Amino acid sequence: MNPKPHRTRQNNPDGMRNHVLDVAADLFQANGYHATSINDLLQKTRLSGGALHHHFPTKKSIGLAVIKERVAPAVRETWIDPIRTAVSLRKGVASVFADIIAGLEARGAVSGCPLNNLALELSRHDADFRKAIDAIFSEWRAAMTESISRTDGGARLDKTKRSDAAAFIISVYSGAMALAKSSQTASALRSAADILSKWLRDHHLESGHKTARA
């Protein structure tokens, strides 16, 4: 019924590699990096130790690949792309929070932000992990800074203040998600989104129909 499974697998090394990364990303997100053993990965992927080793010689290489090939794309998909294409920064931020809250409520559990989870677990553990994680925060912050610069209020800020405002938005989200995770409810995200939306409006970090001057 399912002949030559090994040959099929070996003929599709990318598929096998992607399968390992999908499983590892799910386990790291649910339980954390250290709480996930190589045995957990072998059981869930149904690969042999040799096959896993062929793609990822160490657990660390799986961790780095998950950060670069799963967590970074998730941040792009959840935050960076919607903000980039939103009609206004304020509406974009509101819609990102709303989508994340809807996702949490559909799942009925709050696992938190994959980037923040790994950042807090691994940043002090290993310099390579820290650099890979920090690169995603930097990309996220640069994209938010760019969106801020297109708003009326942002155009009046210098480069440092725009970047500070971007970090502030990311901080509000990251911290509210920590509260959401510990309470297992989305309420801290909902109230943070509301306060952040007013903050963006009060600072004219909304839309950029008019050209503003300092």
Added chain:
Amino acid sequence: MNPKPHRTRQNNPDGMRNHVLDVAADLFQANGYHATSINDLLQKTRLSGGALHHHFPTKKSIGLAVIKERVAPAVRETWIDPIRTAVSLRKGVASVFADIIAGLEARGAVSGCPLNNLALELSRHDADFRKAIDAIFSEWRAAMTESISRTDGGARLDKTKRSDAAAFIISVYSGAMALAKSSQTASALRSAADILSKWLRDHHLESGHKTARA
């Protein structure tokens, strides 16, 4: 020179218990709960397995005791007490951030907030951990809500909005600390403190010399 060390230890069970909790709190903060093994604890405490087991039959019991007897007091000492005794909420928040930033810079490394570190690592792992962690966030938030209610702007807010503002302040700090940890610099905390201070001022969440009415 140091006679009967075993008898001394056995005569001071509280001292031994406290020693285990100090060592465990340091290791959890540096490396995380799961990355810390019972063997690490035995090596660092220089206790026998039997002596450790006498005080803490499981690793989980050490984790829960660290949360309740080390992390909770740290949050009280760092945040709750200074805010409670500050001349104004705004000055209190500014001074808490300044003290935390000074501490990070003195240590030359950012290990992050012990509460947020364990919250992100353990909230999905175990219901007892989650409840113990959430109880600290709730105490912190209640203390901030109380301070907010004593400000002119806070007196005009209903109970829910005060609590939302408290969660917002905690979120900004927690998220900025995640950025600080991943960049291993205090800059995100410094800019977040600055923006938060202006936000508190703009919403009259500053001091409460006057009695305000809705």
